[in-house]
Amino acid sequence: MNKDIPAVQMRDIRKVFGKVVANDGVNLDIYRGEILSLLGENGSGKTTLMNMLSGIYYPDGGQIYIDGEPVLIKSPKEAFDHGIGMIHQHFKLVDVFTAAENIVLGLKEEGKLDLKKAAAKINQICSTYGFDVDPNQKVYNMSVSQKQTVEIVKVLYRGADILILDEPTAVLTPQETEKLFKVMRNMKYDGKAIVIITHKLHEVEEISDKVAILRKGQFIGQLITKETNAQEMTNMMVGHEVALNIERPEPVDPRPRVRIEGLTVRSSDGVLKLDDVSFYVCQGEILGIAGISGCGQKELLEAIAGLQPIESGTIEYIEDDGSKENLVGKDPLEIAAKGVSLSFVPEDRLGMGLVGSMDLTDNMMLRSFRKGRSVFTDRKTPRKLAEKVVEELEVSTAGINTPVSKLSGGNVQKVLVGREIASSPTVLLSAYAVRGLDINSSYTIYDLINKQKENGVAVVYVGEDLDVLLELCDRILVLCDGQVSGIVDGREADKNSIGMMMTRLGGDA
Amino acid sequence: MFDLVSFIPRAIAQSIPLLLGCTGETLSEKAGSLNLGIPGVMYVGAISGVIGSFIYEQSCGGNVNPFIAIMIPLLACLIGSLLMGLLFCFLTVTLRANQNVTGLAMTTFGVGFGNFFGGSLIKLTGSEVPSISLSATSHCFSKALPFANDMGWIGKIFFSYGFLAYAAIIIAIVTAYVLKRTRVGLQIRAIGENPATADAAGINITKYKYFSVCIGCMIAGLGGLYYVMDYASGVWSNDAFGDRGWLAIALVIFTIWRPNIAIFASMLFGGLYILYLYVPTGGNMAVKELYKMLPYVVTIIVLIVTGMRNKKENQPPESLGLPYFREDR
Numbered sequence: 001m002n003k004d005i006p007a008v009q010m011r012d013i014r015k016v017f018g019k020v021v022a023n024d025g026v027n028l029d030i031y032r033g034e035i036l037s038l039l040g041e042n043g044s045g046k047t048t049l050m051n052m053l054s055g056i057y058y059p060d061g062g063q064i065y066i067d068g069e070p071v072l073i074k075s076p077k078e079a080f081d082h083g084i085g086m087i088h089q090h091f092k093l094v095d096v097f098t099a100a101e102n103i104v105l106g107l108k109e110e111g112k113l114d115l116k117k118a119a120a121k122i123n124q125i126c127s128t129y130g131f132d133v134d135p136n137q138k139v140y141n142m143s144v145s146q147k148q149t150v151e152i153v154k155v156l157y158r159g160a161d162i163l164i165l166d167e168p169t170a171v172l173t174p175q176e177t178e179k180l181f182k183v184m185r186n187m188k189y190d191g192k193a194i195v196i197i198t199h200k201l202h203e204v205e206e207i208s209d210k211v212a213i214l215r216k217g218q219f220i221g222q223l224i225t226k227e228t229n230a231q232e233m234t235n236m237m238v239g240h241e242v243a244l245n246i247e248r249p250e251p252v253d254p255r256p257r258v259r260i261e262g263l264t265v266r267s268s269d270g271v272l273k274l275d276d277v278s279f280y281v282c283q284g285e286i287l288g289i290a291g292i293s294g295c296g297q298k299e300l301l302e303a304i305a306g307l308q309p310i311e312s313g314t315i316e317y318i319e320d321d322g323s324k325e326n327l328v329g330k331d332p333l334e335i336a337a338k339g340v341s342l343s344f345v346p347e348d349r350l351g352m353g354l355v356g357s358m359d360l361t362d363n364m365m366l367r368s369f370r371k372g373r374s375v376f377t378d379r380k381t382p383r384k385l386a387e388k389v390v391e392e393l394e395v396s397t398a399g400i401n402t403p404v405s406k407l408s409g410g411n412v413q414k415v416l417v418g419r420e421i422a423s424s425p426t427v428l429l430s431a432y433a434v435r436g437l438d439i440n441s442s443y444t445i446y447d448l449i450n451k452q453k454e455n456g457v458a459v460v461y462v463g464e465d466l467d468v469l470l471e472l473c474d475r476i477l478v479l480c481d482g483q484v485s486g487i488v489d490g491r492e493a494d495k496n497s498i499g500m501m502m503t504r505l506g507g508d509a
Numbered sequence: 510m511f512d513l514v515s516f517i518p519r520a521i522a523q524s525i526p527l528l529l530g531c532t533g534e535t536l537s538e539k540a541g542s543l544n545l546g547i548p549g550v551m552y553v554g555a556i557s558g559v560i561g562s563f564i565y566e567q568s569c570g571g572n573v574n575p576f577i578a579i580m581i582p583l584l585a586c587l588i589g590s591l592l593m594g595l596l597f598c599f600l601t602v603t604l605r606a607n608q609n610v611t612g613l614a615m616t617t618f619g620v621g622f623g624n625f626f627g628g629s630l631i632k633l634t635g636s637e638v639p640s641i642s643l644s645a646t647s648h649c650f651s652k653a654l655p656f657a658n659d660m661g662w663i664g665k666i667f668f669s670y671g672f673l674a675y676a677a678i679i680i681a682i683v684t685a686y687v688l689k690r691t692r693v694g695l696q697i698r699a700i701g702e703n704p705a706t707a708d709a710a711g712i713n714i715t716k717y718k719y720f721s722v723c724i725g726c727m728i729a730g731l732g733g734l735y736y737v738m739d740y741a742s743g744v745w746s747n748d749a750f751g752d753r754g755w756l757a758i759a760l761v762i763f764t765i766w767r768p769n770i771a772i773f774a775s776m777l778f779g780g781l782y783i784l785y786l787y788v789p790t791g792g793n794m795a796v797k798e799l800y801k802m803l804p805y806v807v808t809i810i811v812l813i814v815t816g817m818r819n820k821k822e823n824q825p826p827e828s829l830g831l832p833y834f835r836e837d838r
Binding site: 075076077080088092093094095096097101102104105106107108109112113138140 | 690691692695696698699702703705706707709710711712821822824827
């Protein structure tokens with residue numbers, strides 16, 4: 001194919017949802033043998049734009065050209081016919097199926113369903129690009145990165161040569177990301193056109209040849225990655241100057257607040273989730289917790305908050321005057337009364353802590369409904385709190401009477417974190433507070449957390465992005481399969497050694 | 510001593526309505542539709558067949574052509590259960606009504622429908638006993654293979670059933686094969702597990718849900734037809750079908766959603782269902798009632814065991830009972 005004609009040209013694309021303009025006047029050129037980053041904040045219309053290319057949405061205006069020919073893409077199937085395949089942020093896989101079954105699902109091949117033939121073809125694709133997939137492995141036995149690989153192979157199996165990856169690295173460890181980038185480069189050399197949606201600047205710089213920037217649905221510009229830098233990209237993305245450094249004030253008077261010794265937790269079906277975990281958290285510091293998702297972070301926080309039955313070990317809460325109290329076996333309410341506050345943002349963002357169908361005020365009330373004096377609940381205080389959170393954290397919502405599920409992901413998180421901070425805790429347990437948030441909102445949250453730290457709160461911050469952990473936290477505890485792989489100083493540690501510790505105990509090769 | 514040679518054929522005859530009901534329900538549940546209307550569907554299937562054959566027998570005055578005598582009730586039964594299936598799909602797939610509520614309402618409706626028309630037909634015949642007897646049609650349905658009688662106990666155990674019994678086993682095997690080995694089966698299972706994924710893979714969810722539920726209902730309806738025409742020798746009396754529909758749904762769980770296992774499991778259930786007739790308990794009715802509990806007790810035990818084993822493949826389809834709406838979040 002002619003390399004000079006873009007594989008995909010999008011011209012003057014416009015998409016409107018109700019009154020919200022998601023994309024307007026977007027022009028994009030995607031070439032074969034190139035990796036294009038699509039950069040923008042949350043809600044800037046990156047995914048919407050790519051969904052139009054992959055047939056999930058239909059543009060309200062503008063024209064898409066494939067290899068110079070104008071086309072209409074009305075369904076995912078038609079996108080496949082044009083060789084466009086998209087790997088979504090949320091994997092679309094059936095858990096109880098094998099990799100091969102998932103890959104052939106929905107295909108209209110001739111003849112009988114032949115999984116052996118499919119497996120052979122899958123193995124061939126894998127060896128071409130350096131994937132590692134066992135066609136007969138069930139998806140529920142796979143790690144996140146394996147699932148992602150299956151998704152990519154699925155798209156390649158269908159003969160796609162224009163690949164769109166929607167925030168593929170959000171769930172991967174640095175090593176897995178490295179591996180992904182390697183196969184992406186292999187695919188690029190094979191002449192495939194690749195688009196990667198991301199809001200991580202260092203990834204843009206590492207992997208892509210060109211970068212296209214969207215802001216609030218508008219196309220801002222397309223740059224050659226080598227000729228630009230992080231600051232310029234950020235400014236284009238946000239629209240004004242943003243300081244790219246996370247502050248890290250020195251901890252003031254760090255005295256241990258919570259001390260955990262030999263904590264062991266088993267899940268209800270008997271799997272060891274935490275194994276002999278010991279550490280302490282000081283007031284006025286941020287303790288980061290790093291680890292591959294699902295290796296005990298959730299259980300650890302829940303154990304401290306009293307939500308998780310503990311097999312053995314102690315959790316001591318140390319008062320200002322030095323007196324100690326064991327939190328194990330205490331009711332979650334009592335623990336919360338001590339000022340231990342948990343905000344956990346699960347993958348679906350709504351699972352814990354907020355009720356989707358209730359409005360902002362009611363969700364604020366979930367924390368305070370026990371406080372009213374009479375049989376009637378006090379609705380005024382939570383309403384004020386809701387208004388305050390909306391204003392201070394710039395939550396974009398039609399009003400405080402909007403059900404939370406109608407808010408976008410980032411705004412839901414702001415509501416959750418805002419509420420937890422408003423209860424003026426002494427220990428703030430926060431997990432994935434910035435999961436899926438754009439730069440601007442993330443920095444708002446980092447500021448909030450830092451403010452808590454300065455107020456002398458002991459903050460436990462479970463994060464996914466190692467770069468952020470390294471910039472934000474005073475100390476970082478690395479979990480590996482429920483065990484403490486090590487505790488490092490956030491000012492001195494480097495990303496690679498933490499990545500190693502996440503996959504192997506102690507980080508030894 | 511226990512009379513196995515007479516027990517086994519009765520247990521198997523007892524098992525056929527359960528097997529058909531179970532196969533139909535499994536097909537529907539694999540596509541994510543928890544159809545609790547199955548007992549009602551089986552009632553409707555039975556009474557539709559009865560109405561068809563009643564009209565035919567009345568019109569030809571006892572002189573029945575065996576082929577037509579089979580085809581008319583069969584078609585009536587399939588159409589009746591298909592309509593029930595369409596109703597269920599329209600409510601739960603198109604209008605996204607709650608599946609449990611819809612199913613329970615359909616069971617109530619189906620039983621009432623059966624009893625109403627059953628009662629009307631009984632009135633029409635003006636008979637003394639509250640039942641309709643369709644012996645001519647039943648004779649065609651329950652005709653065993655000609656050599657069954659010549660083969661002693663082997664003939665009795667293996668060949669003494671009407672054609673619907675063999676059809677039931679073939680349907681169960683075919684359903685199991687389709688679900689496990691074919692593209693269509695893969696797509697149906699994908700819908701039951703994760704409709705969003707199936708949708709993204711370009712599978713028409715609505716079409717497949719309608720397809721599975723309606724075919725499932727038609728299979729289950731045959732169970733009702735078999736009960737009246739073969740098992741009950743063509744005698745319809747109101748409420749005689751009993752709770753076999755619920756037992757069929759229990760059987761789905763018992764067989765962990767596998768129609769091929771259901772062939773044997775339904776025979777076990779059938780046996781347990783009539784065991785009380787064969788165990789000498791004297792006049793003690795209370796003990797008999799305890800024996801009648803057995804199928805349900807076994808189901809509960811299986812639920813406990815599969816729940817503890819916690820193997821993903823043995824769990825119900827993941828989105829069972831949930832409506833699918835693409836723009837939901």
